[in-house]
Amino acid sequence: MSNKRIVIVGAGHAGGRVAQRLAQLCPQAGITLIGRETVAPYERPPLSKEYLLGLSSVEQFAVWQDASPALIDYRMGIEVTGIDRRRKKVTVSDGAEIGYDTLVLASGRRSRRLAVAGDHLAGVHYLRTINDADELAASLSGATSIAIVGGGLIGLEVAAAVRSRGIGASVIEAGKTLLGRVAAAPVSEALTRRHIDEGVNIRTGRTLNRIDSKDGHSVNGITLSDGEKIACDRTLIAIGSEPESAIAIDIQKDAQGVVLVDNQLRSSDPNIFAVGDVASHWSSIYEQNIAVESWQNAEQQANLVCRVIAGEKTTYELAPVSWSDQYDLTMNMVGMPNIGSVSVVRQSSPDEIIHFEFDSAMRLLYACALGKRGKHARAAQVAQRLIERRKPLDASLVADPAIDLRKML
Ligand SMILES: Cc1cc2nc3c(=O)[nH]c(=O)nc-3n(C[C@H](O)[C@H](O)[C@H](O)COP(=O)(O)OP(=O)(O)OC[C@H]3O[C@@H](n4cnc5c(N)ncnc54)[C@H](O)[C@@H]3O)c2cc1C
Structure with a gap:
């Protein structure tokens, strides 16, 4: 595949990170990043938390913590209005057409x-x-x-x-x-x-x-x-979101319009990748495509797609991870919910609790933990590894808060 011209649609978390990493991995490529928003790429989690309360500034959660990466042609405040897959060009809101060899769709989602x-x-x-x-x-x-x-x-x-x-x-x-x-x-x-x-x-x-x-x-x-x-x-x-995928005409999507990609994040058009909230990737853990809306997914998929574009033979094999902060509590969510057949609860106090879901062979599919900030961060990391390893576990040990989950790895 020729990587002379790489165009990234969407300059949010995933798009900003793709541009930054590609500039490091493929310095010879022409990289164009096109984003509708008029702010440099930023991470969204603080918007419903500390930023809303005036406790942080956008500089603190900018995707590029240093100066804008060199080698990127960043078109800020510009919308991609169409993709012509046959001519390998995108059309943009200022009327221009931009050619690509490789296109990365990182257009995220919008509020429903x-x-x-x-x-x-x-x-x-x-x-x-x-x-x-x-x-x-x-x-x-x-x-x-x-x-x-x-x-x-x-x-x-x-x-x-x-x-x-x-x-x-x-x-x-x-x-x-x-x-x-x-x-x-x-x-x-x-x-x-x-x-x-x-x-x-x-x-x-x-x-x-x-x-x-x-x-x-x-x-x-x-x-x-x-x-x-x-x-x-x-x-x-706040009733959820919808994928920003209307421009991806004739590319395979799921029933909700999320772009289906393989475990290298490549869509049904081999020249087009999709990452972050707009993508549903093939998961060999769950043996199905899964759409994940989380900070970690945007970050990790951005990193992986750059390595694939740079020619590395690697695949995306991570279990999804996300979190939510409310009051002095954090909820950690790992894996895919609502598909397990066995549930186990591990509880040390009324609001220190981890709920696990397993398949019938007692392989972990999902864990959801609630506790004081930081309390379950380590357990969430271990749960992610347990899900990725697909090893059957003993329910009585999982339920016992006195037993260190790491012993089950
Ligand atoms: C308020 C809020 C709080 C969150 N809190 C958490 C949290 O606590 N923990 C957690 O794990 N995750 C959280 N998330 C989820 C996480 O932020 C997202 O999963 C992540 O931002 C996805 O990144 P993305 O790059 O795929 O999409 P986005 O960050 O949405 O970026 C997509 C960008 O593409 C642009 N775009 C779309 N279409 C076009 C087009 N045609 N042309 C040009 N540009 C286009 C959009 O304007 C946008 O800037 C939160 C999300 C929100 C909204």
Whole structure:
């Protein structure tokens, strides 16, 4: 494969890292990085945590901690509007066409929008980009109470952040429990208890019917599907995200539009790779394609794709890892949830808990830990290695908090 011209679509976490590493690994290549946002590549986790509270600045979580890497033609504030695979060119929003030999799609995801009455009102927010975070932070400075629609990771992180500022928070979740997609009952219950103790109003099994306003201009409450009205002056819609993959026409995708790639992160077009949130990679651990939305996945896939493009014969074999900080707690998630047939809980106190999921041969598939910050970081690393090794484990040993998980490696 010729790597004379490498074009990267999307200058977020994964795209920024791909550009930086490629400049080191393939200094002879022409590298073009095209990003819609008007900020140099940055990492997103602080947006729902310390950055939202004004406790960090974008420089601290920039992907390029030193000066912009040399050798990169970085087109900031430019959108890729089409890919012509036959002519191997991308078209961009300023009308230019840019040719490529190799294309890396790192276009991530966007917030899923909710169309309800009142969705246009001042005080209705989404959270995906640093602009969204700046708008939400400015809006919160005059707020008394926010209704958060969606009890997933981002919604709950924002609930925890606003409570630390004394702002009221309600969380509306359509599912029966919070974090239904990632946390099994014991972890979800422990975290829900903590949010309730911190004063968060939680409503599960209900959806948002409309956003209300007295003056027709700004939010003054919401109405739920069962008719309940909740007073609030801000609303955050945090109901998940959708892949930014519309430009990848005639490339294989899953039913949600996530780009399918093999274990070298190559799509059905051999000249096009996809990494990070927009990609679903072939996992030999799970023997299926899996789409992962996490910091670690963006970082590791960016590194791997550069080595593949540079000619190394390597494959992506890591189990997914992610985390979420809420109050003084961290949730560590490793592997793929909701596919196991056996569950084991390891619990040393009401809010120090690890939930494990195994297949019928007692091979670990998923672990979700909740505890004080840093408490389970080591256990999460060990769980990742246990998942990758696919070795059957003894449930009674896994359940015993007195036994060091490392002994099972
Ligand atoms: C608020 C928030 C908090 C998070 N917290 C955590 C956490 O605590 N732990 C964790 O593990 N993960 C967390 N994540 C997830 C993690 O940040 C993402 O998985 C990661 O950012 C994915 O990186 P990416 O490069 O694939 O996508 P992104 O970082 O989204 O970058 C994609 C970029 O591509 C650009 N783009 C899209 N389409 C085009 C186009 N056509 N032309 C040009 N540019 C385009 C977008 O504007 C964007 O800048 C969080 C995410 C969010 C939003």
